[in-house]
Amino acid sequence: MAFLELEALDKSFGATPVVRRFDLAIEKGEFVSLLGPSGCGKTTVLRMVAGFETPSSGAIRIDGRDVTGLRxxxxxxxxxxxxxxxxxxxTVSQNIAFGLRVKRVGRAERxxxxxxMLSLVGLAEFxxxxxxQLSGGQQQRVALARALAVEPQVLLLDEPLSALDAKIRVSLRDQIREIQRRLGITTxxxxxxxxxxxxxxxxxVVMSEGVAQQVGPPFxxxxxxxxxxxxxxxxxxxxxxxxAGEAGDGVLRTGDVEIALGRPVPPGPVTLAMRPEVIGVGRADGRDLVFRGRIEDVHFLGSVIRIETRLGSAPLFLDxxxxxxxxxxxxxxxxxxxxxxSDVMVLGPGGSAVKVR
Known part of the structure; x- marks a missing residue:
């Protein structure tokens, strides 16, 4: 049994569904991110776990205890x-102690x-x-310390880095991960x-329109x-x-270019998808699909150079x-x-990855 279980969660505001049949099982100490565009339902899922929103249907369990109806x-x-x-x-100390005071924790223990907590987040002198009197990054560390002070079973983080500048975001996200691992808290x-x-x-968990499109490790x-x-x-x-040709032998055509994938693909219209970094300039061992193209643009991005060419009539970017x-x-x-x-993904007309038997 998972430590945190979200089972068939639905949430609608009036006639508008926001989260639909959302299932997720999280192990103790696991760090799970809900990723998606604005309006996809990820914050609503978080608020249902926190108890700020009540599911229209479904259940939420923490360590085997049903908390769906709890405040x-x-x-x-x-x-x-x-x-x-x-x-x-x-003060910073009083902010961190707030939840402990609500729980009536004794003064010495508090x-x-x-x-x-101040030591944990690197603010012992503050x-x-x-x-x-604090920077944005320091204030967010105080908020993190306050959340952790009450020793919660689950830590919820609602876009805590979005108001910070890029350099501080990277530093603080690394610190959050280090603290989470050290404490082993489900997040x-x-x-x-x-x-x-x-x-x-x-x-x-990648979400779109209230639905979990895919759940898995980052890789x-x-x-x-x-x-x-x-x-x-x-x-x-x-x-x-x-x-894809009628023979289903993996020979595809885009414009006047023929591509032989060497694996069966069901006949009909498909979408080929390639990450820019898997395409190389020139020939190389293991890169068995070779094509020619005109350099249409070059973008210098520092450590990476992004080259724009074409495959058939479609623009093609490679890094x-x-x-x-x-x-x-x-x-x-x-x-x-x-x-x-093998690095060319084949997506069917409905947008799902093509399954090859």
Whole structure:
């Protein structure tokens, strides 16, 4: 039995369904991210776990206990919001101690716990300051310490990094993951930022229109997307319309280009999908599909150079590492490009990955 179980959750606001038949089982100590665009239902799922929203149907269980009908203060949940939600009239220490005071924890134990949390988040010298005297990253660490101080069974993080600048976001997300691993606390993290989800999580749930499109480890989500939505939402993707021949032998055509995948593909219209990094300039061992194209654009991105060409009539982007001893190709140049057939994903007309028997 999983530590946190979400079973067939549905949530509607009036006649509008927001979450539909949502199932998720999370093991104790696991870090799971809910990833998706705005309005996909991920925050609503989090709020149902926290008790701020009541499911229209379905069940929520924590460590075998049904908490579906319980109020937030009866669930032993810690939550960190996008807005820090600190009390401006309380010091850092008083903010962290707030939940402990509500639980009527004795003064000596409370002070010891606050000191422990301040040390945990690297703010041992800041207990006497007020929120307005802290940076955004420091305030969010105080919010995290306050959530952890009550020793919750589950930690919920609702886009806690979105208000921070890029450098602080990376630093704080690493710190959150380190603390989560050290404490072994079961965590759900909501984000629309794919890099955050992929770098932090044991598993990722990609959501769209209230439905979990795919659940899996970050590598699987990125490398083996189950649907076109997942493939396009997570990472950069080349999408090319093609037609598989009636023989079903894996020979496809896009425009005037023929592609032999070497594996059976059901006949009819399909979509080919390739990550830019799996396509290389020139020929190489293992990259058995070779085609020629004109360089239409070159984007210098620092460590990576993104080259734009075409496959048939479709634009095709490929990423190659910047090599100081090897300048990027010139605009208008005709070159050879190659990719391994195994790195070409085939998506059916409905957007699902084609299953090959």
């Amino acid at each position: 937030p203060n009866q669930r032993n949940i810690g939550m960190v919001f996008q807005a820090y939600a600190l009390f401006p009239n309380l 002070e010891a716990r606050v000191a422990e 207990g006497g300051r007020y929120p307005f 759900i993290f909501v984000t629309h930022d794919q890099e955050e989800a992929l770098s932090l999580s044991d598993r990722v 699987e989500i990125y490398s083996r997307p189950a649907t076109r939505f997942v493939a396009e939402f997570v990472g950069r993707l080349n999408v090319i319309d093609a037609v 190659t590492f910047n090599r100081p001893d090897r300048p990027p190709p010139a605009l208008g140049e005709i070159g050879e490009f190659s990719v391994a057939a």
